[in-house]
Amino acid sequence: VRRGESWYLSAAAPEDKDLLCQEVTLLAGKPVEEVIEAYGTLFASDNPVHLRRSFRQACNVADIYEYLGLVEAGKPLTVTLKGGKALSLAPVGMEEMNKLEIVRISDKIKGQPETAAADAYYFAKPLTEDAYYIQYNTCREAEDLPMEDFAALVAKDLKAGDYSRVLLDLRNNGGGSDGVIWPLFEVLRESMDGGAKLVGLIGEATFSSALINAVEIQEMGGVLAGEPAGGSVCHFGAVQTFSLPNSKVRGQLSSKYLDLNTLLDAAAGRGVVALEPDVLVYQTLEDTLKGKDTLADWCLAAPDQKLVPAVHDNAPLTRGRFIGQLYEAAGSPDVEIGEELPFKDSFGIEWYLPAMAWAKEQGIAKGGAEGTFSASRPLTWKEAAVFLGRTAEALDLKPDPAAKRMGPVPAALGGSQDAVTRAWDLGLLPADADFTRGLTRSQGENLAEALKALTA
Structure with missing residues (x-):
């Protein structure tokens, strides 16, 4: 063991x-x-x-x-x-x-913890006055309790209590269909918007569709805690069964490559590698023998500053994340998200969803002809310049004539578009950057900080 x-x-x-x-x-x-x-x-x-x-x-x-x-x-x-x-x-x-x-x-082993694996597809209960626990053991819908009904029960519990943390346990989940959990995600999104912290628990047995759901927890702004997962961030899935015609031996075949790197901002820059938790907490042998759950106990006791997403400064900067960075730099103004999502390809659970709604409302992010935004696509410097310039216009920022940057806009930034020129004149873009390359998350933070400095 x-x-x-x-x-x-x-x-x-x-x-x-x-x-x-x-x-x-x-x-x-x-x-x-x-x-x-x-x-x-x-x-x-x-x-x-x-x-x-x-x-x-x-x-x-x-x-x-x-x-x-x-x-x-x-x-x-x-x-x-x-x-x-x-x-x-x-x-x-x-x-x-x-x-x-x-x-x-x-x-x-002496006894079992409250969070021991149950013989159920999913169940939920309070662990303390502050923490609510959900165990999700298979990405399938229980015949006696459809996910819509289960999510409604969870929503009722969360509204009745005053929970600051919700633990979603995927440690025993080997997969199924990743879309089954979405009604629950919508409930958890509402709880997070109300101030609760979402913590996904993962481990060696977290695999396939459950692994996708774990990355989606990060997309929501939640934190993953536990041990590295047995499944890879990008992986083959959509398993089909077959029988050989003569021997009748049965086998399985993965029929689809799931490149989460291109589908979710949280997976950007990752490939066929084990999903690592944001916070590494191993089950100890001592706790195993005492019938205790090391991870659950740690999550209940840990201060908020310990439950934060891992920093991946060198990961590719996506369009959605940069809009989120600009939104925070602008002071995270109040924004209404109606029944209709900002863009047709919005998921509705993203941590940067309010930012996209604000950016669309302000004319900063206009999307494509079909009403899509491609939030998970890596950002180019030209796009960064456009978004910066439009944000500066929305915030009514004007360059100081005495400090106005001299020299033409670099050709790699797309020439003399008004938004690009505004961003360049305001000094929001570094003069020495290689504008032909993609941006990293840390570069996006630097650009957002430069914008924030002008609003001070």
Whole structure:
């Protein structure tokens, strides 16, 4: 069993019960991570977390060690514990193994936490007066409780209480259909707009559609806490089943590549890599034995300044994020978001949704001919200049004649458009930038800060 960055002995013969929970350092004389890497020649995985999970599920199969050349056929596997003690485990058949008397870590666990995995698609309950908990275990709709009805129950609870935090637990969710959760997201968006902080809990088993939902939590402005997910940010999905015509062997096929990098601002710049939480919190072995949930307890106790999104300064700057940065620089003025979303391709849950509504209202972001905005698309310097110039006009900012920038607008910024010229004359654009490249999030912050300085 793995806890944190270490592996521990999870089963033993009764006479060796005192060895349970001791750290394993070597398998067949090699570091555990090196053995896991060898497993990668047999187990398909697109990130190290997924491979690690596959190893854990098959680490007791003697044939694999023999096939990989880690152990000679029929010879025992040496398991070395921290401190140097070595165990010699002889291979046995399945029938014989089922007859063995074994003691396990699970025998030492005292009770279960309130947040233990339930035999339900989803459920919700208050954990404290301040924290409300939702467990979402599969991206499917329960026959006896449709998601619309479940979301309505959650909305009723949230309105009746005064919760400052909502924990949405995806740690046991291996996927299904990512759209099932949307009625709940709409309820949570309303709760966030009322001041509640949304924290998504993820772990090694968070996969496929559940992983998409986790990134959508970040798109909402929520925070992900827990351990790296077994699924990758960009991944293959839409699994279909098939049967070979002659052997009738059944298999599965991923029929679609889901490039979240191009679909969500929160995923910009990420690829086929494990989804990392904003706040890393490992389940500890000590808490496991006490029947405690390390992550849930941490989320309940952590101050607000600990529950913040991770900073990815070098990630590509998207159009939607830059509008959000400009909105904050302008003082986050009040804006009404009606029943109709600002643009046809708005999701309705984005953290920068008020910013887009404000930008459209002020003529800063006009969108395309079909009423779309492409918020997740990387921003160009020309677009940044246009948005800056239009924002300056909306805020009635005028250049100081004594401080007006001399020289023509660089050709890479698109020539003499009024908005671009205004941004250039106001000194909102750096003179030494490479305007042929894309922008990073930190560059967007710098541009927004320059605008904010002029409004002071």
